[in-house]
Amino acid sequence: MNKAPGKREQNRVERLRALREAGLRLFLERGLSQVTIDEIAREAGTAKGNFYRYFSDKEALVAGILEPMATAMRGHIEACRDALEKALDRDDLNAAYGSLALVVAITATQNLDACRFYLQESRGPATGARAPLVALADEVQDAAIELTRVAVKRGLLEVSDPRISALAVVGSTEVLMLGMLDGRLDGVPPTQVAQTMIGMVLDGIRAR
Amino acid sequence: MNKAPGKREQNRVERLRALREAGLRLFLERGLSQVTIDEIAREAGTAKGNFYRYFSDKEALVAGILEPMATAMRGHIEACRDALEKALDRDDLNAAYGSLALVVAITATQNLDACRFYLQESRGPATGARAPLVALADEVQDAAIELTRVAVKRGLLEVSDPRISALAVVGSTEVLMLGMLDGRLDGVPPTQVAQTMIGMVLDGIRAR
Amino acid sequence: MNKAPGKREQNRVERLRALREAGLRLFLERGLSQVTIDEIAREAGTAKGNFYRYFSDKEALVAGILEPMATAMRGHIEACRDALEKALDRDDLNAAYGSLALVVAITATQNLDACRFYLQESRGPATGARAPLVALADEVQDAAIELTRVAVKRGLLEVSDPRISALAVVGSTEVLMLGMLDGRLDGVPPTQVAQTMIGMVLDGIRAR
Amino acid sequence: MNKAPGKREQNRVERLRALREAGLRLFLERGLSQVTIDEIAREAGTAKGNFYRYFSDKEALVAGILEPMATAMRGHIEACRDALEKALDRDDLNAAYGSLALVVAITATQNLDACRFYLQESRGPATGARAPLVALADEVQDAAIELTRVAVKRGLLEVSDPRISALAVVGSTEVLMLGMLDGRLDGVPPTQVAQTMIGMVLDGIRAR
DNA sequence: CATGAATGAGCGTTCATTCAT
DNA sequence: TATGAATGAACGCTCATTCAT
Numbered sequence: 001m002n003k004a005p006g007k008r009e010q011n012r013v014e015r016l017r018a019l020r021e022a023g024l025r026l027f028l029e030r031g032l033s034q035v036t037i038d039e040i041a042r043e044a045g046t047a048k049g050n051f052y053r054y055f056s057d058k059e060a061l062v063a064g065i066l067e068p069m070a071t072a073m074r075g076h077i078e079a080c081r082d083a084l085e086k087a088l089d090r091d092d093l094n095a096a097y098g099s100l101a102l103v104v105a106i107t108a109t110q111n112l113d114a115c116r117f118y119l120q121e122s123r124g125p126a127t128g129a130r131a132p133l134v135a136l137a138d139e140v141q142d143a144a145i146e147l148t149r150v151a152v153k154r155g156l157l158e159v160s161d162p163r164i165s166a167l168a169v170v171g172s173t174e175v176l177m178l179g180m181l182d183g184r185l186d187g188v189p190p191t192q193v194a195q196t197m198i199g200m201v202l203d204g205i206r207a208r
Numbered sequence: 209m210n211k212a213p214g215k216r217e218q219n220r221v222e223r224l225r226a227l228r229e230a231g232l233r234l235f236l237e238r239g240l241s242q243v244t245i246d247e248i249a250r251e252a253g254t255a256k257g258n259f260y261r262y263f264s265d266k267e268a269l270v271a272g273i274l275e276p277m278a279t280a281m282r283g284h285i286e287a288c289r290d291a292l293e294k295a296l297d298r299d300d301l302n303a304a305y306g307s308l309a310l311v312v313a314i315t316a317t318q319n320l321d322a323c324r325f326y327l328q329e330s331r332g333p334a335t336g337a338r339a340p341l342v343a344l345a346d347e348v349q350d351a352a353i354e355l356t357r358v359a360v361k362r363g364l365l366e367v368s369d370p371r372i373s374a375l376a377v378v379g380s381t382e383v384l385m386l387g388m389l390d391g392r393l394d395g396v397p398p399t400q401v402a403q404t405m406i407g408m409v410l411d412g413i414r415a416r
Numbered sequence: 417m418n419k420a421p422g423k424r425e426q427n428r429v430e431r432l433r434a435l436r437e438a439g440l441r442l443f444l445e446r447g448l449s450q451v452t453i454d455e456i457a458r459e460a461g462t463a464k465g466n467f468y469r470y471f472s473d474k475e476a477l478v479a480g481i482l483e484p485m486a487t488a489m490r491g492h493i494e495a496c497r498d499a500l501e502k503a504l505d506r507d508d509l510n511a512a513y514g515s516l517a518l519v520v521a522i523t524a525t526q527n528l529d530a531c532r533f534y535l536q537e538s539r540g541p542a543t544g545a546r547a548p549l550v551a552l553a554d555e556v557q558d559a560a561i562e563l564t565r566v567a568v569k570r571g572l573l574e575v576s577d578p579r580i581s582a583l584a585v586v587g588s589t590e591v592l593m594l595g596m597l598d599g600r601l602d603g604v605p606p607t608q609v610a611q612t613m614i615g616m617v618l619d620g621i622r623a624r
Numbered sequence: 625m626n627k628a629p630g631k632r633e634q635n636r637v638e639r640l641r642a643l644r645e646a647g648l649r650l651f652l653e654r655g656l657s658q659v660t661i662d663e664i665a666r667e668a669g670t671a672k673g674n675f676y677r678y679f680s681d682k683e684a685l686v687a688g689i690l691e692p693m694a695t696a697m698r699g700h701i702e703a704c705r706d707a708l709e710k711a712l713d714r715d716d717l718n719a720a721y722g723s724l725a726l727v728v729a730i731t732a733t734q735n736l737d738a739c740r741f742y743l744q745e746s747r748g749p750a751t752g753a754r755a756p757l758v759a760l761a762d763e764v765q766d767a768a769i770e771l772t773r774v775a776v777k778r779g780l781l782e783v784s785d786p787r788i789s790a791l792a793v794v795g796s797t798e799v800l801m802l803g804m805l806d807g808r809l810d811g812v813p814p815t816q817v818a819q820t821m822i823g824m825v826l827d828g829i830r831a832r
Numbered sequence: 833c834a835t836g837a838a839t840g841a842g843c844g845t846t847c848a849t850t851c852a853t
Numbered sequence: 854t855a856t857g858a859a860t861g862a863a864c865g866c867t868c869a870t871t872c873a874t
Contacts, residue, residue: 007853031335167380540655671840834874
């Protein structure tokens, strides 16, 4: 019996979703540190005290908001590294990077708000609720450097220093994404942005 | 009389400096939103109530911290645009960009902490004390786009879209600077980083 | 039918017992006011909401915890008074007091935790959940005074003031019991403590 | 200049007094755990946040309320021990104990409310704000035992066990004091109570 | 002017109590 | 009937801001 999920479980899932959504919406509107638990609960249509059934504090909510995107990103990075480690020539490299760009773009699109949230709040000291964001940012930068190192080690890429190339790409990507989100790049086809990015990657940032 | 600055004025200037320095130090350590006026005053060696004699609130302090760097940057950008508008060939372009890179680097070095503060806190919604930071960031991005547009208009640069190139450069620069500051680029000579950046600019981000 | 207790009733009794035990254990560990209904229910292995099926609030639980001991004590006191009212000489008095001491000791031993709980929390204003404890303490003191008055009235005891003697005995008893429970009297045979107490009673506290 | 204490200092002292007094009054009325910082501040005629300038939390306030009495008691106990250690005969013992009883009585009278507070809340687990009370109670009981041990060691007192005598005296004293405070001993001259107590002490609780 | 005490709104968190499941 | 999710009033504590000294 009870093949369908019970009402309790349904409510639970719905509440979680509502809290995450409300939190994300408010964080984007007014900034992580300016939003109170009170508001999040109200915006999610529940009582303040109920928030704490679902998240131990604001930091846990932030982690929860980021989690789907972070998990997906980790998977994509892993896959890209696997591909790079098997890559034999420039075409394989192209394929690996292109593939990564594609799935990252898709993941970003599917988690648009979370992505924007990440871009907006991931810098600075990892104090309190910002910790999960900074941790993820660190992870991303380290992964970018690692991927570049692999490509260089396999002789597929020639760069002055893998760290420079990797961070430059990460930085460009971040600001371009924000540009698309905040309207500064309105009218530019996303594919063109992507192409520019991939060009940067493949050209190893040009400096040799 | 009183050609030399009076004792009063000297004190005033010293207090201002102490408050700005203390605020900056604490903002870097623990994040803008986590620092209280109380702490800033204590760190600056003055009484809490005295803070309000010099700054109307935290936002004003932030603006004060950024002001020297922002003024310098505006000057540099202005000069670069002037140079670009008189530039006749690729060499002039090189000179203009190289010059900008140089003075920006110098300004950043002279305002290292303010620069880092800017890089760490300039994103996200412009709420509360963060407003001056976000405003400056907007200004920088708009200026970067404008400079690129000028270069393109004069036929000195060929890019798919000036906005993409400009933002990519801004993003790379930001993350590379942070990388130098947070140790991720330890051991890389700054000149090499700069060269990579200038290469990016001159190559118009490679994508055509 | 249903001469034997039904399953329902069995469960009910078991739940009550579990809640009382859990509450008592926690009250002793951390103090009456520091224990939440939540914890009591969890410790008793039942759901929080279920607590309210058995007790209207914390005060009712406290009353429930004390009830067996209180009822027994009332009976013993009653019996002692009956004995005293029939007592004709010092031997009868000895017998009555000795008997009371014995049954009180037995009751305390049989309700060791409840007794300790009473000793620890029965003072102070009768606010909230503490009310039943304070009420019982008042009852005990009044009874002690009353018993002494009876003995005096019957010419069996000579004291400066029955109230002084009675309260001194009650106070000594309480602290000595606590001393036995908290280890301060480790190594002293309980009978020796009891003898001292009875000596106090019979000597009418010595001051005449 | 400024021989008289400044207005600031005057205010400070007055606030401290008001907070201690307000706290004590409320603790007596409704019990330590039932009183909120909010109420204490309101009762003291100050703002809630101001409470924390003077006391780090409720526990610190309790310690502050107890402190004068505790310090006095420690001094008296010390003096009594010194006297006992020099005592040569029963008369010296009488003097030492009588003296202690007298100064304790005076101290209690001078700190009537604090004394009552101590008597009402010093039992039970030392959780949170109750810690200083329990610590003081432990100190008192240990000191009582120690004093008795000294008297016994010097052959001035003959008791079955110093711990029993000491705790019995402490317990009697406590309950008799409460009895005087809560009206149960109305009409009994305090001197008579004291005499009873001293009789108890000198007779070594009668049990040999 | 400088000081730091006072103010009180507001935040994060808890918990007795109710109520849908 | 049992469960534990939801509610919301408090509570402890903080801190931007004001103001007496």
